Amino acid sequence: MNKGDSDLMAHSLEKAGLRRASGEETADIVVFNTCSVRAHAEERALARIRSARSKGQALIVVTGCMAQRLGKRLLAQGYADLVVGPYQSPRLGEILSSGGGARAYLSQDHRDFAPRTDEAAAGRRDELPFHKWVTITHGCENYCSYCIVPYVRGRLISFPSEAILRHIRQCVEGGATEITLLGQNVNQYGMDSGDIPFHRLLALAAETPGLLRVNFLTSHPMDFRDDIVRVIADHGNISRSVHLPLQSGSDRVLALMNRKYTLERYASIIAHLERTLPDHAVSTDLIVGFPGETEDDYELTLEAVRRFRFDEAFMYAYSPREGTPSFAMEEGIGRERKLERLQNLIDLQRAISREKLLARVDRAEEIIVEGPSKKSPDEYRGRTYLNHPAVLPAGPADVGRKVSVIIKKLRGSTLYGERSA
Ligand code: SF4
CATH class of the missing domain: 3.80.30.20 (tm_1862 like domain)
Structure with a gap:
């Protein structure tokens, strides 16, 4: 869910004329899209936010469920400059470019809900x-x-x-x-x-x-x-x-x-x-x-x-x-x-x-190729229709395409396939 939300926020920021920085060090604005589902997720996010705050002058924006839950505290403690809850985050670009001065956007009013299928x-x-x-x-x-x-x-x-x-x-x-x-x-x-x-x-x-x-x-x-x-x-x-x-x-x-x-x-x-x-x-x-x-x-x-x-x-x-x-x-x-x-x-x-x-070894599978594997430039990774991770011989032109393979072996929890006709 947060990946989907990050996608929408990135789009909203680009629409507002912002550009993606090469990394946290060179960014003028750093956005932390957070999860509250476990205490551990919040603790890790907080450590990252604190570290970013101690490093530089960037504007720190905290979005997502932790912003909704603890946003006011994050502002009061000086960790965040702006907190935006999940209802409001798809219009983050608009919020930033309005320069309206408000520092918390945490309303859960249905009328505030920005269109998510932009x-x-x-x-x-x-x-x-x-x-x-x-x-x-x-x-x-x-x-x-x-x-x-x-x-x-x-x-x-x-x-x-x-x-x-x-x-x-x-x-x-x-x-x-x-x-x-x-x-x-x-x-x-x-x-x-x-x-x-x-x-x-x-x-x-x-x-x-x-x-x-x-x-x-x-x-x-x-x-x-x-x-x-x-x-x-x-x-x-x-x-x-x-x-x-x-x-x-x-x-x-x-x-x-x-x-x-x-x-x-x-x-x-x-x-x-x-x-x-x-x-x-x-x-x-x-x-x-x-x-x-x-x-x-x-x-x-x-x-x-x-x-x-x-x-x-x-x-x-x-x-x-x-x-x-x-x-x-x-x-x-x-x-x-x-x-x-x-x-x-x-x-x-x-x-x-x-x-x-x-049990999948020696079976025919169809894999959608996701991208190069970390281990070898000639191997690409993807997932089968049963969502099992798999590696196969492929190239950049195969990314996003369906490729038929025969599974030859299992290493760790990854299946290895060879292309079939
Ligand atoms: S309350 Fe939480 S665990 Fe239960 S269905 Fe909703 S999101 Fe899932």
Whole structure:
């Protein structure tokens, strides 16, 4: 989400006549687009901001969720010259060039919400010129008990489908071959505005001529309906990798997390994916050590990981976020035990991820080439339609194109392929 927001801010700054500096040292304005999802992310951002402040005279702008949450404090402590929350950041260029004197732009009023599907943004050449992040919703109203997002990003706002689809067409005309539809919970698209439902938007996006791949992030199991799977099955250019955060294998902990689904509901989605999409991948997010998680609850998470055999998982030890309901809940275990639980889980999942990657060896895959690999000038990196990282022989002309390969080996967690006819 922050990559998508950074993209829009960069566009807004360029539109206001600013140019990209070669680095922090030569910049007149340094923008920190921050994340608040974990305390660690904020701590790291703060260290970077402090360091920039101590180095030079540049104007320091802090944007994103940390600006929304702690902006006034950052101004008072002298770390930032301007703070701009996620509602306002797409018009950062306008704010800077207005010279209006205000130092905090933190309103969460819907009327202040700047258009996020700026048509002109389509033609910009980004770090990955063939790939565009396309934000379809802003905010979230699910209020998972550990999550700060609804408080810093505000209520769900779905952007009009017509504008999104027009934007996608313009992205493709500007050279994009791959897009990622973005939202905190894309499955709730249109529920606030009465626009078309997510599966229709996904189908229409995938039907844009010239688009080689469509990804979407993130799905909430509570709203992940069968018709989404049907749309994926009907469109060969939709990624076969579904990110479906489980968070815990225990219904009791899921209820404490306010996730609004049970393990069996999650299992029924996985079963439907298996029936409908013979070749697909599922990635997930898992939290261990949530307040009140017992050894039995933790075992249920391990069992769920063995049962669902995720291709990939983002695993975290619970970290309390001030301002969320779970901040007030008593943590049942100490940090050491929490980290032990996390390590066991990581070991289990790593072994499964490796087995799943090994099963791809000798298979035909289609890869969208992203750019040169770090290790060799003759090798390029990309991702398969199951979102597995892969390396293949390719050249600059292949970037953004689909290349057919046979997977020959697995090294670390990267597949290596040879081009096939
Ligand atoms: S769905 Fe839950 S975890 Fe995801 S952004 Fe919304 S509140 Fe946070």
